[in-house]
Amino acid sequence: MNKKGVSHVEVILAFLLFIFAVFFILTLFPPWQAAVPQDNSKINQLLLKFQQNASTELSEMGIQMNNAGNQLNNVNNLAFFIPLSQENLNSRIADIDGSIFDSYPQQNGSGYEICAQAQNGNWPYFFYIRTSQRIAQSSLDSSACPPSVNEAYYTITSTEQRKVLSEKGILDLNDSYYGNYSALKSYLGVSGQDNFDFMINFSDGKIIEGKTEIPQNLNVNSINKRMEVLRLDGETGFADVNIRIW
Secondary structure (H helix, E strand, O other): HHHHHHHHHHHHHHHHHHHHHHHHOOOHHHHHHHHHOOOHHHHHHHHHHHHHHHHEEEEEEEEEEEOOHHHOOOOEEEEEEEOOHHHHHHHEEEOOOOOOEEEEEEEOOEEEEEEEEEEEEOOOOOOEEEOOOOOOOOOOOHHHHHOOOOOEEEEEEEEEEEEEHHHHHHHHHHHHHHHHHHHHHHHHHOOOOOEEEEEEEEEOOOEEEOOOOOOOOOEEEEEEEEEEEOOOOEEEEEEEEEEEEO
């Protein structure tokens, strides 16, 4: 009888110790704190709005020059006709080595004449004409344009249009961030009790950021995405876009 009683008491004590251990672990690591889900809808929506407002339509046309019979010798000014209907376009020319040189867009009927000057008296065999409303204004003027377009001088080999981030659009949002933060929040759909900041890190090391000090003990949600970007000078590259909301 005594042996059975002792065994029964030991079972009860072991059970009580188990309950106490479980309670102690739950006190140290409460599951109700660790299981709070993050709401990604806000940050994804903000990234989409940011991207929409900082983006531009980029048109890129491949141009192959025709110098048969040395017809381009001593031709310093040329115009290339492109059938684009957008208003207020600016343009640049990029050769296959990535060098950028200036050009002047002049509206003509149903499109634009893109006027350019030979570089050091020579025309590259192949290059791209890039047009966008968010390329910086040309330093050339209408004096760079010949009397007419001569399509015998060139062939358009490709045409592509795509949406890309623009440095100009990012700079505009950055000005609004520091100039009228409340209005920008409303414009981007950020609710009154939330705050956000952003940092754009270009591949050449340049950084554009709208930054705010984040108070301690707040839940911060962030997203990072690598995107193609059109620079002010017409160059294209990539940048890391980081946005935080809290």
